[in-house]
Amino acid sequence: MAASLPLFADPAFAHPAPPAPEPVSCEPVQLHPALWRAHQLGRQRDGTVASGFAELDAELPGGGWPARALTELLLPHPGIGELRLLAPALAAVQQGGRSLMWFDPPAVPCGWTLAALGLDLRQLVIVQARDGLQPRARGRLPAAADVLWALEQALKSGHVGAVLAWLPPGVRPESLRRLQLAAQAHDGPAFLLREAAALARPRVAPLRLALAPAGPARPDELALRIVKRRGPPLAGTLRLALAPVLSTPARARAGRLAAVPAPVAAAPVAADHG
Amino acid sequence: MLWLAVHPPWLSLEAFAATLPADQRQRPLALLADHRVQAVNAAAAAAGVQPGLKRATALALAPGLQFGQADAARDAQALQALVHAALAFTPAVALDGSTVLLEVASCLRYFGGADALLARLRQALQPLGHRVQIASAPTALGAALLARWRDDLATGPHRDDLAALQRLLDEAPVWLLGPGREHWEALQGMGLRQLSDLLRLPRAGLARRFGEDLLDELDRARGTRPDPRIWLEAPERFDARLELAMRADHADQVLHAAALLLAPLVAWAQARQSRVQAFVLQMQHEPRHRAEVVTPPATELRVELAEPAADIAHLQALLRERLARVQLAAPTLELRLHCREVVRQPPPNAELFPTRHSERAGLVRLLERLRARLGDERVLQLQPVADHRPERACRAVPVADVAGASPAAAAPPAAAGGLPWPRPVWLLPRPLPLPDRQAMPWFEGRPLQLLAGPERIETGWWDGGLATRDYFIAQAADGSLLWVYRARLPVADAAEPLWFLQGRFG
Numbered sequence: 177m178a179a180s181l182p183l184f185a186d187p188a189f190a191h192p193a194p195p196a197p198e199p200v201s202c203e204p205v206q207l208h209p210a211l212w213r214a215h216q217l218g219r220q221r222d223g224t225v226a227s228g229f230a231e232l233d234a235e236l237p238g239g240g241w242p243a244r245a246l247t248e249l250l251l252p253h254p255g256i257g258e259l260r261l262l263a264p265a266l267a268a269v270q271q272g273g274r275s276l277m278w279f280d281p282p283a284v285p286c287g288w289t290l291a292a293l294g295l296d297l298r299q300l301v302i303v304q305a306r307d308g309l310q311p312r313a314r315g316r317l318p319a320a321a322d323v324l325w326a327l328e329q330a331l332k333s334g335h336v337g338a339v340l341a342w343l344p345p346g347v348r349p350e351s352l353r354r355l356q357l358a359a360q361a362h363d364g365p366a367f368l369l370r371e372a373a374a375l376a377r378p379r380v381a382p383l384r385l386a387l388a389p390a391g392p393a394r395p396d397e398l399a400l401r402i403v404k405r406r407g408p409p410l411a412g413t414l415r416l417a418l419a420p421v422l423s424t425p426a427r428a429r430a431g432r433l434a435a436v437p438a439p440v441a442a443a444p445v446a447a448d449h450g
Numbered sequence: 451m452l453w454l455a456v457h458p459p460w461l462s463l464e465a466f467a468a469t470l471p472a473d474q475r476q477r478p479l480a481l482l483a484d485h486r487v488q489a490v491n492a493a494a495a496a497a498g499v500q501p502g503l504k505r506a507t508a509l510a511l512a513p514g515l516q517f518g519q520a521d522a523a524r525d526a527q528a529l530q531a532l533v534h535a536a537l538a539f540t541p542a543v544a545l546d547g548s549t550v551l552l553e554v555a556s557c558l559r560y561f562g563g564a565d566a567l568l569a570r571l572r573q574a575l576q577p578l579g580h581r582v583q584i585a586s587a588p589t590a591l592g593a594a595l596l597a598r599w600r601d602d603l604a605t606g607p608h609r610d611d612l613a614a615l616q617r618l619l620d621e622a623p624v625w626l627l628g629p630g631r632e633h634w635e636a637l638q639g640m641g642l643r644q645l646s647d648l649l650r651l652p653r654a655g656l657a658r659r660f661g662e663d664l665l666d667e668l669d670r671a672r673g674t675r676p677d678p679r680i681w682l683e684a685p686e687r688f689d690a691r692l693e694l695a696m697r698a699d700h701a702d703q704v705l706h707a708a709a710l711l712l713a714p715l716v717a718w719a720q721a722r723q724s725r726v727q728a729f730v731l732q733m734q735h736e737p738r739h740r741a742e743v744v745t746p747p748a749t750e751l752r753v754e755l756a757e758p759a760a761d762i763a764h765l766q767a768l769l770r771e772r773l774a775r776v777q778l779a780a781p782t783l784e785l786r787l788h789c790r791e792v793v794r795q796p797p798p799n800a801e802l803f804p805t806r807h808s809e810r811a812g813l814v815r816l817l818e819r820l821r822a823r824l825g826d827e828r829v830l831q832l833q834p835v836a837d838h839r840p841e842r843a844c845r846a847v848p849v850a851d852v853a854g855a856s857p858a859a860a861a862p863p864a865a866a867g868g869l870p871w872p873r874p875v876w877l878l879p880r881p882l883p884l885p886d887r888q889a890m891p892w893f894e895g896r897p898l899q900l901l902a903g904p905e906r907i908e909t910g911w912w913d914g915g916l917a918t919r920d921y922f923i924a925q926a927a928d929g930s931l932l933w934v935y936r937a938r939l940p941v942a943d944a945a946e947p948l949w950f951l952q953g954r955f956g
Contacts, residue, residue: 255954256930259875275813282876286953287834287844289873301849302830303820326820335812389929395901396931421872421931421955422923426902430925433899 218406225338225365228264229416236383237406241265241365246356246381250403252372254282254342256389257398260293260418262367266338267294269364274337275299277330280323281342293419299337303330320344324351331358331366339366345373349380356380375403382406393434395427396420452555452564452609454571455593456532458580461548463489465528466518468579468710469695478512483520518695527690528580531714535574537684537721539567544679549594551679568604574720577713577762587615590679591671595619595626612673619671620646627667633660684721688729688789690714697736697781701773704733704782708773709766711787716762719792725758726765729789735780745780753822757814758793764815771822817849838909839917840877840952871905872923874933874953883947884934891924891934891949898924898934906938923955931955 224240305323384404390397402410478494497512542553561567585596585603596603607614625634669675830846884891903922919935933953
């Protein structure tokens with residue numbers, strides 16, 4: 177482009193400095209906000225909520241959890257630090273005076289812990305739609321129908337600040353597509369926490385993360401892999417230091433214990449310190 | 451004075467046909483009273499059926515004619531709904547036959563003129579589902595006559611000008627007036643077709659032949675005699691019943707009919723300048739004559755609103771969710787809707803841009819919808835309890851219960867961050883016994899590494915839930931953190947498990 181400019185920059189016309197026409201940029205982001213180059217991170221048009229982890233924000237398009245879109249978190253099992261990962265963003269949503277809604281959490285969460293993580297329990301509603309045991313009047317519907325309905329209502333209403341949903345395994349892709357459409361009315365992050373087996377199947381959510389514990393030597397840390405995002409794939413694994421559960425001596429002890437092979441665990445665990 | 455008259459010419463027929471399926475409404479229909487046709491719909495009229503015919507004659511003309519019984523109570527209820535809708539606009543509402551009269555001179559300024567008021571009135575009447583003819587005039591009876599006569603007299607010079615009204619009435623047919631049909635036929639027979647023909651006759655003779663009433667009505671319509679009216683008021687309570695044209699076996703069939711009762715309910719609430727807090731839908735069942743099955747005479751469904759509302763769509767959505775959970779004990783023949791709980795306060799202001807307040811209201815409605823479908827016990831809020839036993843330290847209570855409590859009660863202590871020991875987010879519903887080998891708890895085939903602890907919890911001896919445990923934070927093989935405890939009492943039975951998994955740090 178720089179080479180072509182002198183053709184038009186005739187000195188006769190250049191004086192007195194004419195209001196040069198805006199140089200037409202080929203940057204796709206200036207053509208349309210939804211475009212980006214494959215080597216860049218996509219931009220999130222609809223606002224984001226900072227995750228509270230600087231190294232994670234740097235890798236997320238728009239620098240945070242996306243609003244108006246689904247975010248899938250794939251975990252091997254509940255209880256690996258997923259709430260400590262989300263808590264800063266959720267607390268920020270509540271600071272803005274908006275409510276959280278959780279759908280079908282795997283167990284009743286402990287209010288004291290949530291309060292310690294900075295959440296306001298008065299602005300947290302838990303919808304427990306799953307009960308496979310009691311026969312209901314709508315028994316002919318699949319088990320997930322109620323929670324999917326409730327989730328869609330919450331997303332569509334646009335009055336909830338942030339949504340967390342633990343979906344049962346085997347939710348059909350068309351249901352997720354429906355949720356993604358509903359999420360466009362939802363001005364806030366929407367997290368789906370799903371089983372790790374869903375990793376292999378492509379899904380509609382524009383942002384998908386696989387979470388795992390960072391290994392025995394690093395308790396209070398979370399290994400996070402970005403499976404899908406608007407932008408180039410991220411090869412490495414992010415290791416995020418979560419709000420600690422353990423005291424410093426206890427953490428050091430974990431490092432020491434991981435260095436010596438456990439009685440049965442034959443597979444050596446890479447322990448870089450301890 | 452400016453009067454608006456709202457005349458529903460097909461009121462009784464529409465009130466009957468409302469419960470019919472849509473395709474049947476298009477077929478020939480007639481209402482019978484005393485074995486004679488009282489009202490017909492357009493399809494029946496096209497076949498030549500007219501009011502006044504005998505049933506057999508009507509059937510001969512239109513073999514597919516469907517009959518319904520005229521029901522004065524049903525008509526009165528439908529008319530009542532129109533009156534209520536009118537009462538939302540002005541307190542001066544009167545009835546003249548089946549014509550609703552509104553005196554609106556005093557509220558024109560508030561509604562921004564007669565035309566704006568008319569548009570609002572038509573909009574308010576629309577959910578009731580009746581076709582209406584509206585006319586306006588400076589006299590009450592004049593407006594009523596015009597409304598019964600033609601459909602295009604809502605505006606015009608006669609609206610404010612008495613002389614123009616009198617000129618218009620001169621052209622009106624005589625059948626508009628008078629106590630009954632025999633008089634009209636006599637008048638026709640005498641060659642009197644228009645009201646102006648009546649005016650030309652000597653008054654004394656006319657009064658002798660047809661009674662004082664005819665002249666009196668004519669004078670009141672023309673504005674030469676005063677016409678006092680008694681204003682109607684909306685009753686304290688709302689009760690409406692609806693007979694179904696066909697029995698409903700399923701709750702979703704009931705919904706369509708129940709929606710027909712919601713429109714009058716909302717009209718009534720608006721007439722009382724209030725919003726509905728709760729209402730009861732009663733489904734009257736068909737009596738069954740088999741001794742072995744005892745069916746209740748009626749199923750009652752009470753719908754309570756978290757936030758009072760006067761919005762048909764919202765009430766309907768709530769009712770739909772509630773009805774979806776109801777299983778009818780027997781087919782339903784009749785619906786009744788009662789409402790006596792209203793809130794008399796101005797509705798909240800509408801807002802141009804979403805604010806925190808409107809979002810709050812939207813959230814309340816969302817929760818209401820979720821509770822209506824899933825049940826109150828499934829939409830929960832957490833309440834921390836001051837108890838050391840982790841399984842009792844937090845309760846999940848229905849949202850409605852929390853709303854009633856003071857917000858301070860539900861607030862966790864500010865110093866929550868200073869919990870001396872970390873607590874896991876996820877507590878298992880009941881502790882999971884862990885096998886114990888080499889004096890270590892094992893989990894999923896691997897020994898657990900105890901990283902921190904013990905934290906001793908010993909409490910609850912006073913309420914029977916004695917817990918004496920030593921808690922540890924343990925690490926599973928994959929590195930996730932667990933919360934385990936060791937029962938501390940000298941275990942009587944050696945086979946009793948010693949270690950338990952109680953929570954996971956999420």
